[in-house]
Amino acid sequence: MSYRISLNLVENGLNFISKSIETIDKPDEDLKYSLINLHAGIQLLLKEMLYQEHWSLIFQNVETADKNKLKSGDFISVNQDTLIKRLQKISGIEFDEQLLEKMDWLRKERNKTEHYHFVVTADVLKSNIVKLFTYFIPFIKTEMIETGYISSDDERFYEIQDYLNEFDEYVSERLELIQSLLSNKEIILQCPICNQETIEFTDETDAFCYFCDKKIENFTEQYIDSFVDTYSHVMDGGEDPLNECPECELETFLCLDEYQYVCLTCGVKPTQDDLTTCNGPRCNGKLIYRRDEDVADFCGYCTDYFKHA
Ligand SMILES: [Zn+2]
Ligand SMILES: [Zn+2]
Ligand SMILES: [Zn+2]
Incomplete structure (x- = not known):
C-alpha cells in the first residue's frame, strides 16, 4: 500500500x-x-x-x-x-x-x-x-x-x-x-510604494504621494525600478522606454502614453506637439524641442558637428 x-x-x-x-x-x-x-x-x-x-x-x-x-x-x-x-x-x-x-x-x-x-x-x-x-x-x-x-x-x-x-x-x-x-494637477504618476496613481511630480527631489501622504524619497530610481521595463527592450531589441531628456540630458525622459512625456529627473512635461526628432548625422534621432517651422531642428551634438565640419 x-x-x-x-x-x-x-x-x-x-x-x-x-x-x-x-x-x-x-x-x-x-x-x-x-x-x-x-x-x-x-x-x-x-x-x-x-x-x-x-x-x-x-x-x-x-x-x-x-x-x-x-x-x-x-x-x-x-x-x-x-x-x-x-x-x-x-x-x-x-x-x-x-x-x-x-x-x-x-x-x-x-x-x-x-x-x-x-x-x-x-x-x-x-x-x-x-x-x-x-x-x-x-x-x-x-x-x-x-x-x-x-x-x-x-x-x-x-x-x-x-x-x-x-x-x-x-x-x-x-x-x-x-x-x-x-484633479487640477498636470500629471499624476503611479506611486512605487502604494501602487496608486496618486503622485504629484514636480522633479526628482519633489514627488509627493497623496495616498502615502508623504514625499517619496529616491522617487526616480524607485519608479524606474517598479514600472519602467528597461530590461525586455534589451532582450527583444525593442525600443528603450527611456530617452535622453531635451532639457537636462539625462536618460530619464519617459513617454507616458504616446503623447505626454515627462522627465523623471528635472520634471519637464512636454507633449508630442512640443517635440521632434533631430535629423542630424551624429545622434541617431534624439528627441528635441520643436522650434520655429523655418528653422531646421538639430540637437546640440549635431549642431556642433556642423560648426566644426
Ligand atoms: Zn503612495
Ligand atoms: Zn530632464
Ligand atoms: Zn542630433
Missing part, C-alpha cells in the same frame, strides 16, 4: 493568509509579520499545486528530492521564481500578468523586511493587498476551488474575502477624497 505524506500546505497557507490580514492594523513590528505571513501563505498554496503534480517538484533542486527529507522538512524548498515557472511549464497553469507583478511586489517587500528598516504603513499595505487579491482571488477560484484543492465552503476563504472587502471600501474611500486634491 502506498501512503501519502500530508504536508497540510493548503491548511497552513490559508491560516497564514487569514492571520496576516487579520493583524494588519496592529502597529509597527506586527505589520512586518503581516507581510511575511502573507507571502508565506501564498507560497504554500502554490506549492500545494506543485506537490499534487509530483512531490519532488517542491524541492528547489529536484535531484536532491528524498522522501525522508520531505517528511522531516529538512530541505531547501522551491523559490518563488522556480515555483511559478514549474506551475506554468509543467502543470500548464496560466498566471495573469498583473498577478505576477503583484506577487513580485510582495516578494520584494518581504525581502526588504529582512534587510532594511521596515517603513511600510498599514494603509500602504492594504492598498497593495487589495490589488494583489483582485487577481489572486479569481486565481484561487479557478485553480484551487474548482479543482478541489480547497473546499468551496472553506470558512477561511470567506473570512479572507470579508476582510478584503473592508480594505477595499476603505481604500476606495480614501482615493475618492484624494481625487479632488489631484
Whole structure:
C-alpha cells in the first residue's frame, strides 16, 4: 500500500493568509509579520499545486528530492521564481500578468523586511493587498476551488474575502477624497510604494504621494525600478522606454502614453506637439524641442558637428 505524506500546505497557507490580514492594523513590528505571513501563505498554496503534480517538484533542486527529507522538512524548498515557472511549464497553469507583478511586489517587500528598516504603513499595505487579491482571488477560484484543492465552503476563504472587502471600501474611500486634491494637477504618476496613481511630480527631489501622504524619497530610481521595463527592450531589441531628456540630458525622459512625456529627473512635461526628432548625422534621432517651422531642428551634438565640419 502506498501512503501519502500530508504536508497540510493548503491548511497552513490559508491560516497564514487569514492571520496576516487579520493583524494588519496592529502597529509597527506586527505589520512586518503581516507581510511575511502573507507571502508565506501564498507560497504554500502554490506549492500545494506543485506537490499534487509530483512531490519532488517542491524541492528547489529536484535531484536532491528524498522522501525522508520531505517528511522531516529538512530541505531547501522551491523559490518563488522556480515555483511559478514549474506551475506554468509543467502543470500548464496560466498566471495573469498583473498577478505576477503583484506577487513580485510582495516578494520584494518581504525581502526588504529582512534587510532594511521596515517603513511600510498599514494603509500602504492594504492598498497593495487589495490589488494583489483582485487577481489572486479569481486565481484561487479557478485553480484551487474548482479543482478541489480547497473546499468551496472553506470558512477561511470567506473570512479572507470579508476582510478584503473592508480594505477595499476603505481604500476606495480614501482615493475618492484624494481625487479632488489631484484633479487640477498636470500629471499624476503611479506611486512605487502604494501602487496608486496618486503622485504629484514636480522633479526628482519633489514627488509627493497623496495616498502615502508623504514625499517619496529616491522617487526616480524607485519608479524606474517598479514600472519602467528597461530590461525586455534589451532582450527583444525593442525600443528603450527611456530617452535622453531635451532639457537636462539625462536618460530619464519617459513617454507616458504616446503623447505626454515627462522627465523623471528635472520634471519637464512636454507633449508630442512640443517635440521632434533631430535629423542630424551624429545622434541617431534624439528627441528635441520643436522650434520655429523655418528653422531646421538639430540637437546640440549635431549642431556642433556642423560648426566644426
Ligand atoms: Zn503612495
Ligand atoms: Zn530632464
Ligand atoms: Zn542630433
